[in-house]
Amino acid sequence: MKIKVLGSAAGGGLPQWNCNCSNCAAVRRGDPGITARTQSSLCVSENDSDWVLLNASPDILQQIRATPELQPARAPRDSGIVCALVMDAQIDHTAGLLLMRERATPLPLYATPSVWAELCEGFPIGPMLSHYCGLDYRTIPMDVRGFKVPELPHTRFIAVPLSSAAPPYSPNRHRPAPDDNIGLLIENESSGAVVFYAPGLGRIDSHVREAMTGADLLLIDGTFWQEDEMVRRGLSTKSATDMGHLPQSGSSGMIAALDSLPEIAGRAAGQRRKVLIHINNTNPILRDDSPERRELDRHGIEVAVDGMTFCV
Template sequence: MLRVVVLGAAAGGGVPQWNCGCPVCLMARTENPELRSTQASIAVSADGEHWYLINASPDLRQQLIATPQLHPREGQLRHSPISGVILTNGEIDAVAGLLSMREGSPFAIYAHPKVLSILKANSIFNVLSEKNVRRQPIAVNEAFEPDLPGGAPSGIEILPFEVSGKGAWYLEGKAHPGGNDGAGDTLGLRIADKASGKYFYFLAACAGVDDDLKSRLAGAPLIFFDGTVWRDDELIAAGLSTKTGQAMGHIAMSGNAGAIGSLASLDIGRKIFLHINNSNPALLHDSAERKMVEQAGWQIPADGTEIVL
């Protein structure tokens, strides 16, 4: 059995973003607090006792406080049910939360060598001593089973695969610590329970849907998929940025080549958007865009949503 908890569903900055007065952020601060969301991450477990984070968002401390499943065991002075963190990219959204896990509890970080090279190149991550926090490289299209504390198998099989995207924005115009060639900067994950065979897909960032991705996702019981923007020029039209969604490595929800249309015919059981930017009008419950999302069979989750497969 797989248990999944949505720790946060928002893109970088969360909802409301600290310096943003857009309609969604304004409503989230005032009459619609249910719109508030922390930055995208999920937790997954095969036994309900040991958990693995998929990405460590900057809001991780807040997310852990709000999630009883991830609290220390009662009666123990120091304990965490978190056995590991699997990173799908090197963006701030995915790695900054690691710094909130520096208090000495052992866990493992699983990431592509290109992402591990980013951590190694930034000395601030040395607060996570490698004596306590093992950094384990993972490879594209090679399944692995993360360890439980003590080295026992977790019962979870994770298959990383390459998806269309780009490297971390803060490395634009700079030499990548892991080299500028090859895959590894943007990964999708197939996460399965080895005992039951139940599985789901996680793609926090995806710039486009090709035939290979369609064949992977076809018939899946559950997917978490990049929902950053409703339309590609959304941030430009709102006066919030000069970048399109594609320029940031994110597919739009709508449009002929958008996520909703591209994945419509794949017989996916449950489709959930995450990494949703504060500019996205689909966050508003009474918006036309939200109605289109729901009519197409997609969901936008609240923080704390739990799913059992």
């Protein structure tokens, strides 16, 4: 199974269109110590021809151009993307669906019932696309058995409910439902490898820790370094927690959580890869030469970049 990072940034990307924080400014002036990033998304394949899109960011067209595997050109109109799977109804994970409207047939879309309801009402992509290619909705079950996508017969996807924030336009914004935000366990039945993908994670509950403990590869929320990161920079009045994200630093932050994970049974020490993804443009870990990046290095934690590829 191959997993490619299409986009590694949080909403807005890097640089964000209207942001002049030090990171965004550095990218614009061509600083070699920092790399531009598009908004968070992955794709998964077993054969390099059929790809499941995990989240459809507003940067999907740029991401497809940068990923030749997604355009095999077998016909005048073609795509390697066989379906999309969205993990929440946030704009930065779903707006890209609108840019895929030229399909000749409805796009298969996997989503939980709460997310599908939002995509039909609060952010009505479903009704809008009904005037174009349409969406073929397929339910993501919230049970431990998971589900398979026909084109990836040896891969099982299992939804893991996450404590995070529903979109501002959601009636569940202040009373979240278990299926508003999910992580995904991606199990390869051929290799036995397990991947846990959770780009939006506000709290590590016991079932989330269990998912993290059993994974060979973690692609986990790296949005903020500090709880008050946006407030310190005068860019928001909201904390990381307010926005549904667990910061990396602090005694109860992501670094401490990753450090506390036990070794994988039957695997060599240090074999689990820990990769931060969905990184906000303000986060100092985006700089290759920052003290914060060196701290991550000491803990064996990587920082995702667009185009990063994993074979598991």
